[in-house]
Amino acid sequence: MQVQEAARVGFADIDWSKPWFAPFAERGERWQQAALKGYAELLAEMNADAGAMQQRTGRGQRLAFIAQDDLPPGAAYEAHIASTGCVPTRHNLHDFFNASMWFAFPRIKAALNARQSAAIDVLGVGPTRGGVRDTLTLFDENALLFACADPALAAALRGFDWQTLLVSRRDAWGTHCEVRCFGHALLEKLIAPFKACTGHAWIVDVPSDYFGWPALARNAWLDETVSHALLNTEPLTSRLFAPLPVLGIPGWWPDNESPVFYDDASVFRAGRRSR
Structure with a gap:
């Protein structure tokens, strides 16, 4: 072909x-x-x-x-x-x-480009990108924006507590937390979704009234807030992300209506490092 x-x-x-x-x-x-x-x-x-x-x-x-x-x-x-x-x-x-x-x-794309090009100005283009550029690339390619107004849900995500985040508190999705796909490689993979497909969630603390805003207002707020964080966070490392299997997000895949879906430890893994 x-x-x-x-x-x-x-x-x-x-x-x-x-x-x-x-x-x-x-x-x-x-x-x-x-x-x-x-x-x-x-x-x-x-x-x-x-x-x-x-x-x-x-x-x-x-x-x-x-x-x-x-x-x-x-x-x-x-x-x-x-x-x-x-x-x-x-x-x-x-x-x-x-x-x-x-x-x-x-704004997020412009912030990623600004930090990438600044790093190139300092270090040039070598055989490896270096830690900051690797983190920026990971965000650009595979990030999910996890907007959250409940610290307990953010803690559950960071702690790999899938039962709390995705089962017992699944009614909180859409009212206390939500996700936007950002990474373009992740979106490409989701053309043909598979259970183990995992994004790198960037946790964004949002105000409680966020979930009453129209979608365009929420997107604009995320755009401004996350871009500011990308430009000002030091050190910028991959440890700022939390893995999140995309098909486990409530409402995103029919099979996850059954709690049994989350029993697959090869996908919904226990954390192996403290955060």
Whole structure:
């Protein structure tokens, strides 16, 4: 199968009714139709939205999307975005979801780019990224935003207390905690979900009235709060995340209606380190 045809098959598999995709469906469905037509059509649709929103990257450059082949030889991906505003983008699901996050959570994406490019300025591009860049990449690729107004639920997540978080307190989901998918590699994996699919949850303490706000207001609040944390948290390490099996989230997978679903210790593991 040719590359172009393989890409079309992948885009056709996006089911916007799934809870991990649904928050991004309004723009995503339009982009999906463009992607099914072709690479140029997808870039044109993305750039039309970027122009309308006047989105900026980590160093204040106007956002645009370019073909991957237009990235100059030897240029570092994040540094190129920071200096030019141009995001090299392939005709595939991975980059489709990456671009989507520039619109869903623009401040978070700009913060990630700012810290990545700052680290490159200091250390250059070597065979390894280093701890800070590894953490930023982990966030960018696999993060879940766990918005929580109840410290006991956040503690249950940090402590691998799945019975409290996902069984005995499952009625708290939607009223005291919720999740937004952010990582674009995670979203790509969820095209074909599997039980062990696990995101890295970034816990966000939210005010109690958060859950009464409209979805757009909640997203904007998360965008501002998390971007500020990414720019100012020191040290920035992978220990700031908590693993969360995505299909265990109440309401996200039919099989988890039965408590037996959570008895699988190969997925819902006991913690092996203190937090």
